[in-house]
Amino acid sequence: MKALQVRHNVRRLGAARLLSVTSPKTSARIAPVDLRNVDDPAEPSGAGWVKVRTRLAGICGSDLALIDGHASTYFEDFVSFPFVPGHEIVGELETGERVVIEPVLGHAARGSVPPWDGAAPADGDDYAHLVRGHLKPGIQTGFCCSTGGGWAPWFWAHESQLHSVPTEMSDERAVLVEPLAGSVHAALMAVQHTNHHLTDTESPIVAVLGAGTMGLGAIAAVRGAVPNARIVAGARYPHQMRFAKGFGADVVAPGDEVLRAVRRMSGAHRIGAGLSSGAHATINAVGDSASLALSINITRPRGATVLLGMPGESKLDLTPLWHREVALLGAYTYGTEQIEGNDVRTFDLAMTLANRIEAERLLSATYRLDQHVEALAHAASAGRRGAVKIAFDVREDQ
């Protein structure tokens, strides 16, 4: 079939990284992803595999980072080249049933013992299964050469990855479920960390830096989880600010004003570059060194900073982190959440959230697979161009 495939070509990765600074379009053209005739992937061993025909597949920041050379070399051991990218997928089974994919290739898919009954693919405290088992190494569908990925007409998915899409939910809304699940997970992590530091009357202050898809989802998730939370959002572009306000942020400020907004809200003093107190939790969906330093400076002592979305390598002065006893937490994807003592799947929460905020509003544009250069360029400069989420529409090819 004709699909977008990524090959390991260091030269093209390097060139793409350098060009990404000045020209996203040229960078997308030179990146090592091409539309070519690929061999149909064989059905992986083990039971429970089904073919899924792709309907919509989103472009994520982690996809872009891998393609234009920004991703950390840490992942080299967790991906197998050549692979077809795409992990934000709403597809159709041969039975006609529509599904969204929980892309992590976990225990069940690889034939290892799950940590507990009913665990989600990403749960557990041992990642060994991600590189062993029936499949070649690959953290998710879309990074594994054995299964194929979303930027193709079809691919193999394991039944443990499937979530049924209700008929009332459109494809456009469903394709946002996977990124929203990531946001929900991060939001719950942040909120749960604040619980032991609050008095009964105090409502938590949560700061969210970065108003792309993940950041906006986090704002909505926090608002949903803690109705009386005070949310300060840092957003750069006007359309992001509108979404942030609409999803429940109390104060929306451009980057350099976030610190002052958090100061005003918490009544803190300024000490040097930081605040004496600040937000109970900060969710950082930007990931660069400057925003990390800012996150720690605006989080109150013994608060938490949660990293949402894949960051890269950063340079960070750890002294403020140490002195303020701030917890720096990574929020990878989704799995099983604990809500008031019960186990709930993050994806289910994400579906509810997608319905509540009418998530299809965040899908700004779709492209065909053969327009991948424009699609990747648009996704890379989404904020500047007034867009949030870009996706591939593979439905016409059927």
Add this chain to the structure above:
Amino acid sequence: MASKRHLTRRAQQLAARTEHAIRVVAKPLAKYGFPWRSPTVPRGITVPEKPDTLGGNFETDWARRPLASVFRSAFTAGPMKLMTTVLARPEVLGLDRLTDLARLDDPPPLIFAPDHHSHLDTSVMIQAIPPAWRRDLVVAAAADYFFDKRWKATFSALALNAIPIDREATGRQSADLFRDLIDDGRSLLIYPEGGRSPDGWAQPFKGGAAYLSAKTGVAVVPVHIEGTGAIFGKGMKKPRPGRTRVIFGEPLLSLPDENTRRYNARIEAAVGRLTEESVSDYWTAARRAAAGAANRLEGPSTSSWRRKWLLTERRHREISGRNNRPDRSWPNLGPRQK
């Protein structure tokens, strides 16, 4: 590594060779006598005494001609300023007491009356006095010190615009000369003590400044100079660089029906108050002056070691003292090493 003996030997050899060369050149000149050379006086003739044109009789009018003035301006702005800055690093205070007069289109002349500790005082004063009065400033200098040799007299007159004043008694001639100069619009720098302080405490003020001010109607500006005594005081051979401070006081005028002695006392008290201002501050000085407390000028009438002791304490506090001590930024770990 040449030893001293070796160097002396080399010097002697050089001198010998030079002497020989001069002898060779001078030999043909031996035949030239009078009128080429000065005459000898025959026996029995008494040579009349020449009138003394030095000391108090030295003529200084030529030093106030335009050419001399230009030279003096250049000297004051150049070498004198450099020397004063390097040796004395003067800090000038109280200039705002004179700004109103300085801003007039035609500032009136003034008589500056500082206390006196060092020969350096005059150059420090000349640098400190505002330009409105510096140009036509005339300095009253001791005739027996500055005008005893011709070269000294010429230099003093040219570089400092100095006029000889007899220390023992203000002669009629000097007083008239000063009056004429003041009437011409010149300002005067005169040291009422008459000479440098021998031990750091001031000597009694003589009435010259008061007399001139009363007669001409020109204001007297009391001035306090601190620090010059430590740099090049009386009896020191070589100057030792340090810091100085000059404080100008409010100009004083003689009151109607006030005799010279009272006026002189007032000027002396004013300089004393400025000394207190330098040691502590303006407000303390004002209150002490009002309370009639003894001023710090003349020092206690006690034995000489205590005079010296209090003097060093005062000096310590003034220039290297309170106002100039840097603030500590670390805990006090013990006595200061000074």
Add this chain to the structure above:
Amino acid sequence: MPRPGFVLDVDRSTPPMLFWHGEKFSLERLPADRSRVIYPAESFPGLTDPQAAIRDALEHPLDMDPLRALLHADMKLTICFDDASLSLPKMRRPDSRQRIIEAVLDLAAEAGVDDVHIIAALGLHRRMHDYELRHVLGNRIFDAFAPNGTLYQHDAEDPENLTVLGETDHGEVLEINKRVADSDLVVYANVNQVAMDGGWKSLVTGVASYRCLSHHHNPESLQNTRSLMDRHHSALHHSIWRLGKVLRDNGPKVFQIESTINTDAFPSPFEFLSKREWEWTARDRMTYLATAKTLDRLPRRAARKIFHGIEAPYAMTGVYAGFTESVHERTLEDVYRQHIVEVEGQTDILTLGVPFISPYNPESIMNPILVMCMGLGYMFNMYRNKPLVREGGVIIMTHPTYRDFHPVHHPSYIDFFDEVLSDTTDPAVMSEKWERRYAEDEWYRHLYRTGNAYHGVHPFYAWYWGAHGQQWAGKVIIVGGDPTAVRRMGFTPASTMDDAFELASDVVGRSPSITHLHVPSVLVADVK
């Protein structure tokens, strides 16, 4: 003989007029036959012997015993003085306050007074830097009093050092500095640069608390203050005078010393800035061109440094001492004599060139809020009787209005601009909704008390100052200003003066009459 101020009717031979434009200048041509320019009077000569005049005033005060008789050895004497918001620009040394306070201290020393405190009466303004105190008081007073803590600045947020003296019949509470209230004699050294200052205002605002100030520093009072320069028609001053009566009845004895200055704001060779344009000599024109071109090329910080370094050659023109009300009447006579210009009628448009400085940014940056305060607050209020522009007319100001704030002096202004102005520009709404939060914010309080920051509530006061102008004008246009900043304040941005007139035509039609207020040189227009 200095010529009085007058109104020039612009015709085709009138040269373009000088406009202040922050740290720059521009020359704008006003439309002929329907524009007029108000020129201030030329500067009066100063006193020939200011020291003697001060000593004389202290010996022969108005309606009070000579100062000498009021001083005795074991009394508590407090001397208060106007802060760095006066004069604008700062005066050459020695400042009038230095002269006055030294004369007072000389008498106090003679009387043997030991307990003397000297307090900067800054109200809710920022604390002065040491170099500013030295400039205003001179080195002698600073070195004598600052090291032992007897020279300091009023702290309106120090609950231990405030006292309530009483209440007026309108329910206004007089709460002032405790040391001032407990003194045997309070001497005030004032510089009355504009008619707004002096009288009871000196102490009632200068050493008061926030609670006391909010009785008259509020939108309602200021909208009914017509104008700031005319205390008989000013709700602000009526309230202050009521509080003054409480001070007189229940407070310490007050010996007020007020001084006036002429309008020589610029040292040579820049005095031509106050001259009438058609009297500029060739040398003046060359100097203007050189200056204007250089300023255009200089970066903002350099230009600001140059302007804030100006030391005005102001000369003292009068000094009066004694009972506050008597002294103030005489002072106002002198001030009005220098400032009043008779003007007939109002026009449709008023044009103002806003300078680089206001009373609230000495040695600092003029942020957009202060542009509004200076233009709609001070300059609009330079009238008696009626404003120069008709109600509903258009006010056009020229200033770059950049979004620049001084982080040390104006921290609460930055947040006011971000938070409050994005919500509302209506003084009444902001006073209800936001003022209290800013007044009570711990951080701003900390900066006001220990740093050099204006009080948290101060941007509100700056905004209220322009409330009368804001309400009066139908439209306010700023020429050459940063568009986002101008719009945030609720005004209309324009790039050139012609565009401004074009934008104004919506409100005043195509042929409006125009008045231009020719500052520099302060004036008060007496509008018939």
